[in-house]
Amino acid sequence: MQRTTTGPARPARAARTGPPRRADSRRPHPDAAARRREREGLPRYWFANRLLLTLSGQRPVHWMLGHTVGDAYDQLAALAPRAPLRPPPPGRTPFVRHCDEFRPRPGVIEAFARIVSGDRLQALAFRLEHGTDQRWRCAAVELGGARA
Numbered sequence: 001m002q003r004t005t006t007g008p009a010r011p012a013r014a015a016r017t018g019p020p021r022r023a024d025s026r027r028p029h030p031d032a033a034a035r036r037r038e039r040e041g042l043p044r045y046w047f048a049n050r051l052l053l054t055l056s057g058q059r060p061v062h063w064m065l066g067h068t069v070g071d072a073y074d075q076l077a078a079l080a081p082r083a084p085l086r087p088p089p090p091g092r093t094p095f096v097r098h099c100d101e102f103r104p105r106p107g108v109i110e111a112f113a114r115i116v117s118g119d120r121l122q123a124l125a126f127r128l129e130h131g132t133d134q135r136w137r138c139a140a141v142e143l144g145g146a147r148a
Contacts, residue, residue, distance in 0.1 A: 043128055043136040044111040048099045051076075051126060051141060052115055056094050057083035069129060069137045076141055084143055087118030097121070109136070 039045050050067065053059040054076060061080045065073060085094050094117035101111045107130035115122045127140040 042099075044099045044101045044109060044113075045096065047126060047128060047136070047138055048096045048111065048113040048115075048124065051124060051138070052085055052094060052096055052113075054080055055083065055124075055143065056085040056087075056117065064138070067137055069131070069139050072126075072138045072140055079141065079143060085115055085117045085122060085124075087120070091118045094118075106130075 040049070047067070050059075050064060054061055054064055057080070061073075061077050064076055068076065087094055094115055097114040097116050099111060099113040101109045103109055109128040111126055111128060113124045113126075115124050122144045124144070125142040126138055128136045129139045130136055
């Protein structure tokens with residue numbers, strides 16, 4: 001006996017050309033992780049994160065000693081004891097939301113960052129100068145309109 005099928009014929013499946021797409025939202029997209037690593041390699045983001053750790057009380061001021069020139073260390077030393085970027089309890093860890101720069105001349109970066117600290121958004125401005133040893137150093141720091 002021969003078996004026959006009744007009903008509509010099945011359409012042929014298209015051949016896959018690659019692996020199935022991952023739809024897990026708990027892990028960042030590989031491109032996002034690469035962009036984050038690239039972003040954090042920029043001098044402005046590197047310094048914004050270090051200044052944030054110092055001004056939120058997570059790192060001591062002397063941690064920035066070799067990364068500052070001129071009055072910048074004194075400005076940090078005046079601001080840091082108040083830990084102005086520490087979030088109010090119960091607080092989440094503050095983070096740099098965005099950081100951008102302006103280059104008024106070669107070897108100088110004037111940067112500004114938006115810092116999220118608890119439910120507050122604060123501004124952080126700083127100046128970087130490129131030394132003769134090819135290292136960037138912080139030359140000035142200002143936080144949310146309050147100078148040190």
